[in-house]
Each structure stands twice: as structure tokens, then as C-alpha cells.
């Protein structure tokens with residue numbers, strides 16, 4: 001386990017002991033919304049602001065964000081939360097640092113001379129480059145990639161999205177040819193713009209984000225020539241952000257505009273790593289599952305990467321002090337987004353919180369299984385040719401059955417991931433810590449406990465992702481100096497869901513899911 005007590009050897013991040021009324025801000029830039037939260041030293045959020053931004057789906061399988069709208073949403077959230085904070089009688093000056101956490105893999109490209117984006121951001125769920133990825137899989141050396149970078153080749157990491165843009169968007173290929181093409185995930189883009197863009201040119205990322213690109217060697221935390229050669233990038237033409245520690249008082253610069261102008265950005269973590277930190281997953285064997293737009297189970301494996309042989313990813317959990325910690329990850333592309341889908345596309349509900357009410361209008365799923373493979377199926381299956389499929393519809397089927405089957409889909413895939421994780425780690429989990437928007441549904445969490453046969457523990461305060469980024473920033477400036485100081489954070493009010501069905505029933509249900517998963521393959525093969 002990495003500890004922060006010996007931070008004196010980190011010359012980039014001097015420990016400054018902060019006064020007692022210090023607060024830390026956290027930018028949480030998710031797939032569907034941006035938030036800014038302000039945490040006190042007890043790790044409690046005291047003020048927040050959230051903005052949903054526009055999702056662009058220009059063609060089937062395509063999913064984009066406007067990079068400038070994302071920056072505006074961050075700035076507006078900061079203003080909104082700080083105003084609330086001030087009305088509570090606090091001074092904005094008591095916010096000592098800001099952390100950033102973000103949807104990972106989503107790919108932004110910009111002109112490094114003007115700082116302007118050259119295309120919409122391609123979101124992590126996007127599958128437009130499926131054929132490009134298939135060609136890469138056939139290339140000599142493809143079988144070596146996962147050992148180097150921890151990720152299997154799929155549409156999920158940033159690399160395929162970047163290659164697609166270079167091949168298909170003239171402005172992007174021109175910038176590449178002129179050596180002006182800057183690539184970043186949302187963290188790098190936001191840090192760059194919040195620092196004022198090309199003038200300051202703060203162009204950095206942290207290892208938890210860089211480990212999602214397929215450019216970074218998971219063992220050395222450096223960009224890897226073998227990887228870059230495999231993808232045939234000309235490094236004289238492509239600008240990549242410098243990889244720095246996840247907690248650093250200087251490397252991420254400062255906010256240059258707005259109400260927090262001059263405040264350092266001192267922490268940066270991909271959102272799933274941030275949730276692990278926010279759940280205090282600081283030692284090997286700790287795990288968390290976050291049910292947001294997608295759902296991501298991270299299992300802390302210690303200071304050495306474990307390369308999965310059962311369909312999981314290897315990722316950097318965090319690097320606070322030059323002693324990086326690693327996690328095994330099970331990624332589910334569609335979780336809360338399937339509920340939004342029933343709301344926005346089918347009109348079954350008016351808001352996500354109504355899903356449980358609709359599901360409770362019926363006793364069970366009525367024989368319906370919904371494989372929500374909108375972007376293919378991610379872990380542990382990696383079926384790029386699967387698409388969303390509903391099985392078992394009869395004249396008996398009601399909306400409530402589909403609602404139940406929708407909640408169950410994420411729970412079944414989580415079971416498949418836990419089974420894979422037990423095989424890779426040799427240590428099955430005894431309980432599952434959860435967070436994220438979808439965990440507001442008691443029905444969903446009870447279903448989850450039933451299907452995995454271990455207790456599910458939901459904290460009272462669900463903003464663990466934002467808390468994780470605040471912790472990264474707070475460590476850098478000395479608001480907290482050791483993991484031990486955080487041990488009481490968010491422990492009151494944990495709700496435990498105990499499994500209520502027996503093993504035989506569980507296996508029977510899971511068997512039907514596995515059958516459905518096999519049957520939804522091959523649809524997107526052309």
C-alpha cells in the first residue's frame with residue numbers, strides 16, 4: 001500500500017499544512033453531467049452545483065460531446081457551487097485547491113497553437129471505429145498489447161477514436177501533418193483550458209487517465225515506443241500530455257478565470273479511480289462498483305499490475321507519491337444509461353428515480369432478459385458484434401417486466417465480472433461497496449446482492465467520485481496527510497443489502513442471462 005507519510009521525497013508536491021477552515025473543491029466531469037462539489041476536512045460535501053449537458057448521437061453507434069460546452073459547464077458549476085458556499089457564510093478563499101475527475105477514454109483533439117478543438121469529443125461508448133479496431137487486431141503484435149498496456153484492443157480505449165479522427169476528419173489530419181495535433185482525455189483538455197490554453201500550455205494528464213489510452217506502458221507509467229509504433233503514430237506529429245502524479249500541487253497549474261481564479265488544481269484522477277479513492281480503497285483486496293452511466297468495478301491489487309486472463313482490464317488506481325497502485329477493472333458500458341434510454345427513447349418513465357416504481361408494478365421479470373449491449377458487450381465478454389437485445393417478449397409482457405430486466409442486466413454483468421475477478425485475483429470478494437446514481441434504487445441493490453450472493457454496501461454519501469478527486473488535491477496541499485486521517489469519512493449511515501435467494505436460484509437466473517448473452521452475438525458483423 002502506498003502511504004503519504006513519506007511525501008517529502010516528492011519534490012514536485014511540497015506538503016503545506018492547511019489551516020482548519022480549509023476546503024477542497026472537486027470538478028466531477030461525468031458522461032452525462034458536470035458537477036462541482038466543495039468538501040470540508042471531514043470529507044463532507046457542503047455545497048455543490050450540477051449541470052447536464054448535451055449528448056450528440058449523429059449516427060447509430062456514434063456518441064459525441066462538444067468540448068467547449070464541457071468547459072463552460074465546468075466554469076458554470078464552479079460559479080454556482082461557490083455562490084452557494086458563500087451564501088452559507090464561507091469565503092471562496094477558504095477553498096485551497098481543486099481536484100478534477102472525469103469520464104475516461106473520451107477523446108479530445110485540438111490545435112496546440114490556437115487551443116481550439118478540431119472535432120467533437122468522441123465519447124468512450126462510441127463504436128464507429130469497430131472495423132478499424134478489427135483491422136488492428138489482425139496486425140502483427142496485437143497479441144502483445146495487453147501485457148504492455150493492460151487493456152485488450154477494443155473500441156473502448158482512446159487510441160481507436162484518435163486514429164479514426166486522423167483518418168476521417170480533414171482538419172485533424174491537417175493538424176497532424178503540421179505537427180500541431182494535441183490529443184487529450186477530458187482531464188488534459190480541461191486542465192489545459194482552465195489554465196488559459198496555449199499561452200500557459202499546461203498540458204498534462206495523470207497515470208489513471210493515461211492508462212486508458214493504450215499509449216502508456218502500465219509497468220513504467222511512460223509512453224511506450226512499442227505501443228506507439230504498433231499504432232503507427234509519428235511522434236514528431238502528435239502531441240501527448242505529460243504524465244504526472246495524480247496528486248501534485250504544481251503540475252496542474254491554476255484556475256485562470258472566474259470566482260476561484262488563482263486556486264491551484266492539485267489532483268487529477270479518472271472517475272473510476274477517484275471512486276475507489278473516495279471509497280477509501282487504499283489497500284489490496286479493497287474494491288468498489290460504481291453504477292453511473294456505465295458501471296465499473298475496480299479491485300485494488302497493490303503496487304504491481306496484474307494482467308487479466310479472464311476479460312478484465314489492468315488500470316492505474318492512483319499515483320499519489322511515485323508509488324503507483326494498480327487495480328483490476330471490470331467495465332460495463334451500459335448501466336444508468338439504459339434507464340435514461342427507457343426514459344428518453346421509449347418514454348416509459350419521466351425520470352430515472354421512477355424506474356424502481358415501474359419495476360415494482362410486477363413481481364418478477366416475467367421471463368424477459370435484456371442484454372443492454374448498446375456498445376457491444378464490454379467486460380468480461382468483449383463481444384463487439386453484440387447489440388442490445390430483449391429476449392422473452394410475449395403478449396404477457398408489461399413495461400414493468402422490461403424495467404426489471406433493465407436493472408437486472410447491470411447486476412448480471414457485475415456477477416460475471418466478479419466471477420472473473422475471483423479467478424484473476426484468487427480472492428473472491430466478501431462484500432461489495434457500491435456508489436453512483438443507479439445505487440439510489442433499493443430494488444436494484446437488492447437484486448445485485450441476490451445475484452452475487454454477498455452483501456452490497458451503499459454509503460450514505462454517494463458522491464465518492466468527487467470525494468476521491470478532492471482527496472487527491474487535498475493530499476497535495478496538506479489538507480490531509482495520511483490515509484489514516486480519512487478513516488472516519490463517510491462511514492455513518494451505510495446501508496447493507498443482504499442476499500435473499502439461494503445458490504440454486506441464483507445460478508438458474510444467471511444461466512438464463514448467459515444464454516441470452518450468447519444469443520445476442522453476431523448482430524453487428526457487417
Ligand SMILES: Nc1ncnc2c1ncn2[C@@H]1O[C@H](COP(=O)(O)OP(=O)(O)O)[C@@H](O)[C@H]1O
Pocket residue numbers: 030031032033291292293294335336337338339340352353354355356436437438439440441
Ligand atoms: N433513483 C435512481 N434509480 C435508478 N437509477 C438512477 C436513479 N437516479 C439516477 N440514476 C441513474 O444514474 C445515472 C447517473 O449516475 P451518475 O453517478 O451521476 O453518473 P455519471 O457520473 O456517469 O454522469 C443515470 O444514468 C441515471 O439513469
Ligand SMILES: O=P(O)(O)OC[C@H](O)CO
Pocket residue numbers: 030031032102103104105124270271272292293294295
Ligand atoms: O460517466 P461514468 O461515471 O459512467 O464513467 C465513465 C467511465 O470513466 C468510462 O470509462
